[in-house]
Amino acid sequence: SQTYKIAVIPGDGIGPEIVKEAMKILHHIEEHASYSFDIQYALAGGAALDQVNVPLPNETIQICQEADAVLLGAVGGPKWDHNPPELRPEKALLGLRKELGFYANIRPVTLLPGMEERSTLRPEVIDGVDLVVVRELTGGIYFGEKKREKTKQGEIASDLLVYYDYEIERIVRLSFEMALRRKKRLTSVDKANVLESSRLWRSIVERVAKDYPEVVVDHMLVDNCAMQIVRRPTDFDVIVTENMFGDILSDEAAVITGSIGLMPSASLGNGNKGLYEPIHGSAPDIAGQGIANPSATILSIAMMLRYSFADENAAQAIERAVTQVIADGVGTPDLVKSGQPAICTHEFGDRIIKRL
Amino acid sequence: SQTYKIAVIPGDGIGPEIVKEAMKILHHIEEHASYSFDIQYALAGGAALDQVNVPLPNETIQICQEADAVLLGAVGGPKWDHNPPELRPEKALLGLRKELGFYANIRPVTLLPGMEERSTLRPEVIDGVDLVVVRELTGGIYFGEKKREKTKQGEIASDLLVYYDYEIERIVRLSFEMALRRKKRLTSVDKANVLESSRLWRSIVERVAKDYPEVVVDHMLVDNCAMQIVRRPTDFDVIVTENMFGDILSDEAAVITGSIGLMPSASLGNGNKGLYEPIHGSAPDIAGQGIANPSATILSIAMMLRYSFADENAAQAIERAVTQVIADGVGTPDLVKSGQPAICTHEFGDRIIKRL
Ligand SMILES: CC(C)[C@H](C(=O)O)[C@@H](O)C(=O)O
Numbered sequence: 001s002q003t004y005k006i007a008v009i010p011g012d013g014i015g016p017e018i019v020k021e022a023m024k025i026l027h028h029i030e031e032h033a034s035y036s037f038d039i040q041y042a043l044a045g046g047a048a049l050d051q052v053n054v055p056l057p058n059e060t061i062q063i064c065q066e067a068d069a070v071l072l073g074a075v076g077g078p079k080w081d082h083n084p085p086e087l088r089p090e091k092a093l094l095g096l097r098k099e100l101g102f103y104a105n106i107r108p109v110t111l112l113p114g115m116e117e118r119s120t121l122r123p124e125v126i127d128g129v130d131l132v133v134v135r136e137l138t139g140g141i142y143f144g145e146k147k148r149e150k151t152k153q154g155e156i157a158s159d160l161l162v163y164y165d166y167e168i169e170r171i172v173r174l175s176f177e178m179a180l181r182r183k184k185r186l187t188s189v190d191k192a193n194v195l196e197s198s199r200l201w202r203s204i205v206e207r208v209a210k211d212y213p214e215v216v217v218d219h220m221l222v223d224n225c226a227m228q229i230v231r232r233p234t235d236f237d238v239i240v241t242e243n244m245f246g247d248i249l250s251d252e253a254a255v256i257t258g259s260i261g262l263m264p265s266a267s268l269g270n271g272n273k274g275l276y277e278p279i280h281g282s283a284p285d286i287a288g289q290g291i292a293n294p295s296a297t298i299l300s301i302a303m304m305l306r307y308s309f310a311d312e313n314a315a316q317a318i319e320r321a322v323t324q325v326i327a328d329g330v331g332t333p334d335l336v337k338s339g340q341p342a343i344c345t346h347e348f349g350d351r352i353i354k355r356l
Numbered sequence: 357s358q359t360y361k362i363a364v365i366p367g368d369g370i371g372p373e374i375v376k377e378a379m380k381i382l383h384h385i386e387e388h389a390s391y392s393f394d395i396q397y398a399l400a401g402g403a404a405l406d407q408v409n410v411p412l413p414n415e416t417i418q419i420c421q422e423a424d425a426v427l428l429g430a431v432g433g434p435k436w437d438h439n440p441p442e443l444r445p446e447k448a449l450l451g452l453r454k455e456l457g458f459y460a461n462i463r464p465v466t467l468l469p470g471m472e473e474r475s476t477l478r479p480e481v482i483d484g485v486d487l488v489v490v491r492e493l494t495g496g497i498y499f500g501e502k503k504r505e506k507t508k509q510g511e512i513a514s515d516l517l518v519y520y521d522y523e524i525e526r527i528v529r530l531s532f533e534m535a536l537r538r539k540k541r542l543t544s545v546d547k548a549n550v551l552e553s554s555r556l557w558r559s560i561v562e563r564v565a566k567d568y569p570e571v572v573v574d575h576m577l578v579d580n581c582a583m584q585i586v587r588r589p590t591d592f593d594v595i596v597t598e599n600m601f602g603d604i605l606s607d608e609a610a611v612i613t614g615s616i617g618l619m620p621s622a623s624l625g626n627g628n629k630g631l632y633e634p635i636h637g638s639a640p641d642i643a644g645q646g647i648a649n650p651s652a653t654i655l656s657i658a659m660m661l662r663y664s665f666a667d668e669n670a671a672q673a674i675e676r677a678v679t680q681v682i683a684d685g686v687g688t689p690d691l692v693k694s695g696q697p698a699i700c701t702h703e704f705g706d707r708i709i710k711r712l
Pocket residue numbers: 076090093247279549550579
């Protein structure tokens with residue numbers, strides 16, 4: 001039978017705790033599936049800095065390159081915040097995305113039943129939200145040239161936002177394909193009234209759109225989109241945008257779900273390989289207390305089964321289990337209504353398994 | 357007695373309609389004040405493109421340079437959307453900011469009584485919000501070098517995000533001064549885990565902070581801030597950030613107020629001179645219908661009186677009048693509760709005057 005190789009990077013902060021729960025789910029799936037998993041743990045981020053003095057060891061890159069999918073908890077923390085740029089935990093994340101060619105970050109946003117009351121948005125505004133942010137992940141200002149110099153006029157620092165047409169085209173095509181399989185609406189977000197890179201972006205969206213006549217496309221300026229995401233989120237289907245705008249807008253959209261602890265993500269390239277991680281960070285303030293919400297990581301496993309292992313049934317089973325447990329009113333402190341008792345991270349994982 | 361020169365640029369779309377109401381208020385103020393106004397109208401944006409084929413005529417720059425304050429409605433519209441970059445209406449706005457050295461854009465966000473129900477955020481979340489976004493306005497990616505080139509690997513487009521230390525320092529100082537006069541909290545927003553320009557930004561905030569020991573400063577990553585603005589907006593006092601992040605975050609924050617038609621702004625430099633404009637755009641879809649909400653422009657007049665003419669009393673009188681009219685449940689369609697009758701743009705202006 002088929003064996004899938006999975007690279008697992010627990011990382012920093014709450015990373016190891018939430019990854020542990022996700023691994024329980026993965027083992028449970030394996031017991032009931034026709035395929036099996038070959039798990040390889042790897043170091044990255046602060047954990048790697050502490051042990052081998054680099055944020056992304058070559059060995060980790062290699063393990064990930066040989067894997068069919070990568071699961072990542074979270075990286076970063078105050079301990080390494082004053083490291084020089086090259087020795088920051090975040091470098092591991094950026095390096096992995098780039099080295100493995102994961103140019104498309106998929107962040108679905110839906111409202112799980114029972115969470116309406118946890119969102120700061122009015123229930124009637126978020127009722128029925130079902131959107132996905134597709135963020136370009138290996139280009140733009142994240143990877144353009146960076147400079148810092150002392151000049152006669154003072155110190156100067158710069159970052160280059162740069163895109164090649166083919167980098168834009170591939171993410172735009174992927175987004176159209178996704179829209180085709182969903183509500184057939186694509187919103188491309190840019191700042192074409194100011195940025196040259198956005199004007200190139202927009203022209204490519206217009207060109208590719210001709211190949212997808214069934215998809216309704218519109219262009220939205222990023223400032224306006226930041227407003228509309230919290231004004232009329234149900235109007236959106238697929239949102240595609242460049243790296244930095246996607247970073248900002250997808251975190252903002254997390255507010256809809258009522259807890260950032262609920263948002264999974266998949267980073268894809270060409271082929272079926274992917275990197276799966278919760279969108280929340282390492283949350284050092286609550287690390288080690290057993291109260292972290294493992295949902296986003298568990299839901300990232302569902303995305304792994306969907307995109308890398310083509311097991312849509314198992315993916316949906318996990319999503320249903322998480323939905324049901326939350327609908328039961330059971331969860332970590334961030335999930336339950338204020339005043340109600342909460343359960344801890346590993347109990348939450350157990351409940352999901354019981355529901356599976 | 358003192359005479360202040362005011363340059364007035366109605367601009368495009370709803371610009372002329374809302375500026376007309378603001379001018380009524382200004383004339384009313386003049387009748388009761390010890391100073392008088394010398395008003396000069398000027399062309400910019402699409403209106404200038406149509407008449408003299410450039411978005412920002414030299415004559416307009418000169419009128420604004422000689423003025424003590426500039427009032428601007430809005431520029432832009434679909435008619436000019438396909439113009440080449442140099443012939444876009446927005447160039448007028450960017451050019452004015454840069455030519456006149458207005459490096460600090462001040463966008464206050466408060467919830468007017470009666471508007472709780474118009475916001476898509478829950479009333480308990482926005483109750484008591486009183487924050488101000490200070491956005492750097494003449495630097496960063498808006499003004500850095502732009503390129504578009506055909507290369508062997510394909511077409512490439514880029515925008516340079518660049519800051520000198522002195523550009524950061526002056527806006528940061530202005531923000532500390534503002535925080536001192538308010539709740540003494542300053543949140544500096546950056547993306548220091550990725551951008552070199554943000555690391556320079558952060559180091560300058562830390563240095564300047566030493567001169568303001570009474571102000572509590574924190575640094576927040578822009579993605580997190582996009583989330584926190586709609587999660588716990590009452591925690592903020594002064595938010596300072598670079599040009600593009602400020603553009604996005606201030607529009608997002610507008611959702612708190614229940615209508616983008618309520619958000620005024622002031623753009624300041626060294627000295628008392630300023631450019632005052634609503635943060636909403638030219639809204640071509642509703643232009644000419646007499647339904648545009650003039651509040652943001654009228655509130656921008658209040659900011660003009662406050663910052664350029666040091667007449668705090670008159671500024672507060674206008675703010676009170678707008679607050680009261682809205683609290684009475686009277687307003688343009690975007691302001692009244694659904695199902696209730698609305699009044700038109702010029703009636704709204706008249707009501708404000710009656711209240712003054
Ligand atoms: C940690 C940071 C570098 C990262 C990013 O900005 O991409 C994170 O915010 C994310 O969204 O995955």
